[in-house]
Amino acid sequence: MASKVSLTRYLVEQQRVNGLIPAQLRLLLEVVARSCKSISQAVNKGALGGVLGTAESENVQGEIQKKLDIIANEVLIEANEWGGNLAAMASEEMEGIYVVPNRYPQGEYLLLFDPLDGSSNIDVNVSIGTIFSVLRKPEGSQVSEQDFLQAGSKQVAAGYCVYGPQTTLVLTVGNGVAMFTLDREQGSFVLTQENVQVPADTQEFAINMSNMRHWDAPIKRYVDECLAGKEGPRGKDFNMRWIASMVADVHRILTRGGIFMYPWDKREPTKPGKLRLMYEANPMGWLIEQAGGAATNGKERILAINPTQLHQRVSVILGSKNEVERVTGYHS
Numbered sequence: 001m002a003s004k005v006s007l008t009r010y011l012v013e014q015q016r017v018n019g020l021i022p023a024q025l026r027l028l029l030e031v032v033a034r035s036c037k038s039i040s041q042a043v044n045k046g047a048l049g050g051v052l053g054t055a056e057s058e059n060v061q062g063e064i065q066k067k068l069d070i071i072a073n074e075v076l077i078e079a080n081e082w083g084g085n086l087a088a089m090a091s092e093e094m095e096g097i098y099v100v101p102n103r104y105p106q107g108e109y110l111l112l113f114d115p116l117d118g119s120s121n122i123d124v125n126v127s128i129g130t131i132f133s134v135l136r137k138p139e140g141s142q143v144s145e146q147d148f149l150q151a152g153s154k155q156v157a158a159g160y161c162v163y164g165p166q167t168t169l170v171l172t173v174g175n176g177v178a179m180f181t182l183d184r185e186q187g188s189f190v191l192t193q194e195n196v197q198v199p200a201d202t203q204e205f206a207i208n209m210s211n212m213r214h215w216d217a218p219i220k221r222y223v224d225e226c227l228a229g230k231e232g233p234r235g236k237d238f239n240m241r242w243i244a245s246m247v248a249d250v251h252r253i254l255t256r257g258g259i260f261m262y263p264w265d266k267r268e269p270t271k272p273g274k275l276r277l278m279y280e281a282n283p284m285g286w287l288i289e290q291a292g293g294a295a296t297n298g299k300e301r302i303l304a305i306n307p308t309q310l311h312q313r314v315s316v317i318l319g320s321k322n323e324v325e326r327v328t329g330y331h332s
């Protein structure tokens with residue numbers, strides 16, 4: 001039997017054999033993975049660890065923070081600040097950027113994360129996850145928020161860790177998508193799937209249907225056509241899933257195909273969408289593209305959007321290529 005490939009070995013191969021990642025980026029990804037292991041431990045303890053429920057605080061988006069949102073954010077900051085790989089970090093849970101303190105060496109990279117995505121699912125024991133994106137710090141002076149405002153196409157690594165029945169880390173460094181399952185006995189992530197591919201066609205869609213009355217015409221048209229099934233214009237039946245954890249919905253799509261939509265809607269017309277570009281849509285968009293799928297905001301490729309704000313929101317349509325192209329086509 002072929003020996004198991006650990007995340008460490010996979011990353012070393014990406015560095016040495018494929019020349020895809022410098023050593024500093026490899027070390028940084030190891031630390032992110034280690035943080036995910038700690039978060040997974042905390043998530044697993046649940047009520048026994050006293051980690052469920054809300055904290056008495058709000059984040060910059062005005063959302064009530066859960067205790068685990070704060071714990072996961074601290075784990076990521078503490079693990080990543082001292083290694084010398086990063087210049088600064090940004091998170092859904094922090095208003096401004098976190099510059100690596102002077103007492104540590106500054107590295108060449110910028111790390112962005114949603115420490116615990118799908119917060120509404122924490123207390124009900126449904127899959128949640130950590131999403132991350134790595135950018136290179138532009139050369140020059142002191143690191144600033146401006147340095148983070150790079151299009152998703154500039155990412156050098158992106159991934160997520162889903163805390164579900166299994167803890168699975170999913171990663172791209174621009175060489176396809178690989179999945180690693182946490183082996184709790186060994187304490188390491190083991191490569192369990194390489195070269196992940198999203199089928200171009202699908203009969204499964206994911207959207208929060210309770211917002212239907214607020215949608216724009218193109219989204220309404222697409223979903224109506226799916227709902228019409230065999231007798232409708234698509235000539236086939238569709239299935240529906242909505243987990244309300246983007247990580248879990250994207251993980252399903254990477255595993256068996258599908259389309260995920262969190263579009264702009266009329267509830268808050270000035271907001272471009274619910275999800276955040278820099279640490280949700282960009283990393284997920286890149287993973288999906290690396291697996292042969294597509295990701296747009298209905299008008300353009302998510303990865304082509306030039307950000308103007310750290311916490312900017314975006315309409316998201318991603319997954320199986322032909323379906324994403326269809327919905328995007330309905331917008332033109």
Ligand code: AHM
Pocket residue numbers: 063092114116117118119120208244245246247262274275
């Ligand atoms: P969060 O980052 O505050 O957890 O919010 C993002 C989540 C996504 O994971 C998920 O797709 C979406 O919000 C669910 O929203 P809704 O509850 O409106 O269906």
Ligand code: MG
Pocket residue numbers: 092114116117118280
């Ligand atoms: Mg989130």
